[in-house]
Amino acid sequence: MEALLRQRAESTGQDITSIVLAVLAFGLSFDESDFFEALEGIQRGLDDFDRGQFSSLEEFVDRQNEKYGLSLEA
Template sequence: MTIVISLSPEVEARLREKAARQGQDVNLVAAELLTNVLEWEAQDSQETIEGIQRGLDDFEAGRFRSFDEFAEEQRRKYNLPVDS
C-alpha cells in the first residue's frame, strides 16, 4: 500500500538526517518510526485500560482511601504546606 503524507521541511530534514545516519532508505526509516509509534500507542492504551480496571477492582473490593488521606500523604512526602 502506498500512502503519501506531507511533512514540514523541518520534519523532512530530520527524517532524512536519521536515514542518512543509519545508512537506510528514508522510506524504510519512516515506516519503522510509524510502526514503533503505533505499537507504543497500542501498548500504552492497553496499560491504561488495565490500570483503570485494577483501580475499579480495588474500589469494589474496598481497597481505597479518602482524598484527605491521599492529600496528607502527598504533603508529608513532598513537604508541602498545609492549606489554610
C-alpha cells in the first residue's frame, strides 16, 4: 500500500501526506458497506491486472457505450 501511495505522490507531484489525507477523506465519505464494497472492487481490479486480465481503453469504452447507450470515443 505504501508503495502505491508513494507512486501516486511521485506521479502527481504531491507529497505522500497529501495523498494519504485525500485517500482517507475519500474513503471516510462512504457509508460502511459502500466503503468495503469499493475496497473489494479495487482489490479485484488490482488482482486482475496483476494476472494480466485487463482490457484496453477502447474495449472498455465500447462496453460502456453498449451498456449505457453512449457514444464516447477512446
